[in-house]
Amino acid sequence: MRTVIAFTGASGAAVGVEFLKRCPGEKFVVFSRWGKAVLFQETGLTPDDLAPHCAGVFSGDDFNAPFASGSTPFDQYVIIPCSVTTLSRIAMGLGENLVARVAEVALKENRRMLLALRESPLSAVALENALKLARLGVTIMPLSPAFYLKPGTIEESVEKFVDHMLATLALPTAPGWRADRL
Numbered sequence: 001m002r003t004v005i006a007f008t009g010a011s012g013a014a015v016g017v018e019f020l021k022r023c024p025g026e027k028f029v030v031f032s033r034w035g036k037a038v039l040f041q042e043t044g045l046t047p048d049d050l051a052p053h054c055a056g057v058f059s060g061d062d063f064n065a066p067f068a069s070g071s072t073p074f075d076q077y078v079i080i081p082c083s084v085t086t087l088s089r090i091a092m093g094l095g096e097n098l099v100a101r102v103a104e105v106a107l108k109e110n111r112r113m114l115l116a117l118r119e120s121p122l123s124a125v126a127l128e129n130a131l132k133l134a135r136l137g138v139t140i141m142p143l144s145p146a147f148y149l150k151p152g153t154i155e156e157s158v159e160k161f162v163d164h165m166l167a168t169l170a171l172p173t174a175p176g177w178r179a180d181r182l
Ligand SMILES: Cc1cc2nc3c(=O)[nH]c(=O)nc-3n(C[C@H](O)[C@H](O)[C@H](O)COP(=O)(O)O)c2cc1C
Pocket: 007, 008, 009, 010, 011, 032, 033, 034, 035, 038, 041, 082, 083, 084, 085, 086, 087, 118, 119, 120
């Protein structure tokens, strides 16, 4: 299983880091320019700090990266956190940075894609873009806490959101809500 994980300039970089650590298989990371900036602002981490958790890190302006081409196989593409700007680029087919180009590739090659979208409130433009992509089979997963799981800390809330992401991608994860009743 090969996963490409992108960080954009939306809030919630810590969730992306947790997902990167827990997603099984071979992983590659792509950063937009503001993805790097927000990662540092919110977690104090740089892309180099994430390198031990993946097989490679690529910059958003690197169109020589293997995943810029559909001939490089990958199983799934996860953008976490995903800004509404990146959502718009993808919906409009503007592969003007590597994050959006990999999405273009995922769409044309019919590969699984999940966008952990983070913005609030959402404009009609963002909602229309999300709907357009959802209709094309893209999973739109708003980055929001699962209060029903009663997280006690921010770390727990992050952990539980990542549990849900893994379940959504059909990857091994925690048993889920009211598993005692299964
Ligand atoms: C600290 C910080 C937090 C941000 N949070 C969000 C957010 O939650 N959602 C969003 O869509 N944009 C957010 N932005 C704005 C994006 O970074 C900006 O629109 C950027 O152009 C997105 O480009 P990218 O998608 O290529 O990374 C934030 C910016 C900063 C500096």
